[in-house]
Amino acid sequence: MLRESSERLSGNDRFEGFCIDLLNEIAEILKFNFVLIPIKAYGSRNAKTGEWNGMIKELLEDRGDMAVTDLTINFEREDAVDFTMPFMNLGISILYKKPQKMAPSLFxxxxxxxxxxxxxxxxxxxxxxxxxxxxxxxxxxxxxxxxxxxxxxxxxxxxxxxxxxxxxxxxxxxxxxxxxxxxxxxxxxxxxxxxxxxxxxxxxxxxxxxxxxxVERMESPIGSAEDLAKQTKIKYGLKEGGTTSVFFRDSIIPTYKHMWDTMNRYKEMGENVFTGSNKEGATRVSKSNGLYAFFMESTTIEYVIERECDLTQVGGLLDSKSYGIALQPGSPYKGALDVAILTLQSRGRFHTLKEKWFRQKRGGGKCKEEAGGSSMASELNLPNVGGVFVVLIGGMGLALVVALGEFVLYCWEISREDEKSLISVLSEELVFVFQCKGSTKPVKKESETAAVDNMYGSDVYNCSGRNPLT
The missing domain is CATH 1.10.287 (Helix Hairpins)
Known part of the structure; x- marks a missing residue:
């Protein structure tokens, strides 16, 4: 990437990044100088003509000695050029819009x-x-x-x-x-x-x-490549002409083969899901509001999600591969470069460089700080506990209905015993209730004749009806 500076820079000073630092450390170990020539395309072979483009073409035509970038080692490239031993391992994964926070349910x-x-x-x-x-x-x-x-x-x-x-x-x-x-x-x-x-x-x-x-909970519609393949609402794509497209194109796994056919079908229908670069793919995911997912290498995803806080990696790795430095076929520098890479690996320099350029430089680490703050337990708001108030109010309302039913039933029994109208008994009882004073209430006495009849008609004076377990 180009160095950010207020001064006009030239030569190798124009560039900075992980690969530039890696190349500088290798040059320091092996004691050589180099000149950087920027090439946009990584290098892919035309299926019809068999010709290469990008960095691979520059190496084959002897216009460069090595290609240093996030260049994936695969069978096609290994067959055309030589590679050093890997300096970083990775795999294909899914870049997707970060799941939205679930609105708390009333209950x-x-x-x-x-x-x-x-x-x-x-x-x-x-x-x-x-x-x-x-x-x-x-x-x-x-x-x-x-x-x-x-x-x-x-x-x-x-x-x-x-x-x-x-x-x-x-x-x-x-x-x-x-x-x-x-x-x-x-x-x-x-x-x-x-x-x-x-x-x-x-x-x-x-x-x-x-x-x-x-704890705030997140809801994501997809969790893996299989989930993407089973639905049609969320479209998915990848960088055209890269190793990720080669993986899907040549895959014999039914799920990935189906997804490759689906992406090409979208393209034929005029809805091109392929992009010209990984940056374009990340931008499309960010603006699609959850309706587009992008397949890319996990290291690039890791770099992007450290800076784009609304994006995240979904699922695991679909394959396993590595980055390496590409060389001309039969290059005499391969052995020395392998030794230098092993030396840097033993010193832990790859981890240091990754921390520097992935999580510190160029806006890295911003999303990590936000994630750390959001993982803390948040205070409870009304939407979190509103259902408890609904249950309380509902229970009190039900209790009021039951109390009114008991009151009316009680008044009806009194009106029947005293041979009064229900309305008069209700009015008398309501007057007493709304006086709101005193905690005692006079007992309703039965008439003497009714009391005597009730006494002789009860089980107390009925020996045949006495039952100790009633």
Whole structure:
């Protein structure tokens, strides 16, 4: 790349970059001088004429001694020119628009558990309540004296009605307890197992809830080349005439062969998905709003995503290959260059140069800082917990409806017993309710005749109907 300078530069001073530093270090080891000649094309062979272009052509026509760039070693090039041993390993991967942050759901608090687990929990809650109810009715130890001061009661009471069993189970699940507890061994065993179950489930839910509410989650429509091949909404392309296109063109893997045919079909239809350079491909991905993916070498992707924060690498490597320095066929410099590359590798210079030019120079490292800041847990906003307020308001509204139903039913029973109109009883009760003072209320007394009839018609004076377990 051209050096950024306010002065007019000439010769080798015009250029800088990873390969320039690499060439300078090799020249320092082997003690030679060099002159840089910029060539745009890397070098590909025309399938019809068999002629080469770019840097490979310059070497074959003896206009250069070596080609130093991100030149991939492949069979075609190796057959035409010589290569030094590799100085960097890489593979083909996918450059794509960075996944968008998912908008928090109103009911985000339900996300820590799957729908299947929620259904099983509700089923377990109902099932345990029913089992508790049945066992409580079976066990004689759950039938208690409702009046402890009376040593010889006429009836026994079982506090585990079906509604109380449901209340006991939900109180345990909410870690709030209940105002009555089982007395029999069998019901205590059921309660103990239910408490253990709720302990594990609530602990797991609480631990997972923090991650779901505080960590921003990303959503990506594709995760691999196979995902791209299976859909038609997102188009994909590559640099025309490069080694990446050769890989897809000559591949015998059905997925990659299908993708190559698809890219050519788009081109025939007038929607050219091929580009003239990797930079053009990266620009197209950035502007396509997630509707275009670009195949390129992983090292180039790594360089791009350090500077373009809206782009990212998707999936793993489709193949494995390397960069090397191309030489004229039978070049006498190959052995010395191999030794120099091994020397630099043993000194860790390739890693140092990569850190310098990929993550420090020319805007590198900018996206790493942004990623580091966004990975921290964020504060909870209303969209994250809004569903809890909806549930609370809904529960209060339902409770109000039930209370009104209970109130109307109570007034209806009083009107029937006292032979009054329902409207008059409702008005009297409403007046008392809205006075909003006092915590006591007078008891409605039955008439004396009705009380005597009710007393002699009850089970207390009916010996044949007395049942200690009712």
């Amino acid at each position: 985000s608090f339900l996300s820590p558990l799957s729908i299947e687990v929620w259904i099983y929990m509700i089923t377990a809650y109902v099932g345990v309540s029913i089992v508790m109810y049945i066992l409580a009715r079976f066990s004689p130890y759950e039938w208690q004296n409702p009046h402890p001061c009376d040593p010889d009661p006429d009836t026994l009471e079982n506090q585990f009605t079906i509604l109380n069993c449901l209340w006991f189970a939900i109180g345990s699940l909410m870690q709030q307890g209940c105002d009555f507890l089982p007395q029999a061994v069998s019901t205590r065993m059921v309660a103990g197992m239910w408490w253990f179950f709720t302990l594990i489930m609530i602990s797991s839910y609480t631990a997972n809830l923090a991650a779901f509410l505080t």
